[in-house]
Amino acid sequence: MRQQAILWMARCGWLALTVGCLMGSTVTAVASIPDDPYRSPMWHYNLNRYLGEGETVQHSDQVVLKVPHFAEDATQVPLTVDLSGFGSSVKEVITWVDLNPVPHLFTFRPEATEVRGIALNFRIQQASTVRAAVLDGQGVWHIGSAHVDAAGGGCTAPSATATNPDWAASLGQMRGALFSPASGPASTRLKLQVMHPMDTGMVGNIPRFNIEQVELRNATSQARLATMSLSESASENPLFVFDLEHEGKEDGLTLWMRDNGGNVFENHLGT
Incomplete structure (x- = not known):
């Protein structure tokens, strides 16, 4: 009887130790993700979804996310990710809108260039916190966040293109140029607009039709400088x-795009 009691106590001790270890590891995993100052219900979910579980994450003043306080037009909200003060080489940039039906906006991966800034307009479905996550060379994600108030409906509003019966004639047309910024660390600024409905698939009888892939290439060698995926x-x-710092900028740039319908668009900018 005494031996059974000793065996039972030993098992209980082992169980308590195991549970304590598991709880300790759980606390450590949760503690590696900082609290969200905006208290978004999608904070942990979107971090795991877009950055992966167990990643090192921190809020950072080096990632300057610029958006308006209020979206006057929910279908065209300007966003700028300013990385001119980022103190490390940028490996990847991911942006998302917490409460959009499709939160992901874009993923940008530099390959043979340094990125100093990215700007792109987005849709917003309701008031939401917007995020920009930047991966540095040590594998740490730096998060910049900002809140946009909005009347909403940007993701489910039909595109103006749909009202034009001749919209296909202008599909893929591009207007843009390269600039040399007067100040700041970037040596090349690419600014370009492409005609595309970017249909979300959330409007009745209009399927999703959007640009999915973007590549920046050296115009002479066609070597790939960076890639971007859009949602x-x-x-x-x-x-x-795009504000960029790279070799061979005198060769100019080629911007290449492909949408989910298989259409390919390309434009050469520079010399």
Whole structure:
């Protein structure tokens, strides 16, 4: 009887130790993610969804996310990710809108260039916190956040393109240029708008039709400088702005795009 009691106590001790270890590991995992100052219900979910579980995450003043306080037009909300003060090499940039039906906006990956800034208009379905996550060379994600108040409905509003019976004639037309910024660390600024309805698939009888892939290439060698993936939250007729620092800028740039219908658009900018 005494031996059974000793065995039972040993098992209980082992169980308590195991539970304590598990609880300790859980606390450590949760503690690695800082609290959200905006208290968004999607904070932890979107971090795991877009950055992956167990990643090192921190709020950072080096990621300057610029959006309006109020979205006057919910279908065209300007967003700028200013990385001119980021103190490390940028490996990846991911942006999302917490409460959009499709939160993801874009993922940008530099390959043979340094990125100093990215700007793109987006749709917003309701008042929401917007995020920009930047991965540095040590594998740490730096988060910039801002809140946009909005009347909403931007993701479910039909595009103006749908009212034009000749919209296909202008599909993929691009207007843009390269600039040399007067100040700041970037040596090249690309600013370009492409005509595309960017349909979200959330309007009755209108399927999703949007640009999905973007590549920046050296215009002479066609070497890839950076890639970008887009989601349905991007605005109709998107306007892209990239501030870059790279070799061979005198060769000019080629902007290449493909939508989910298989259409390919390409434009050469520079010399």
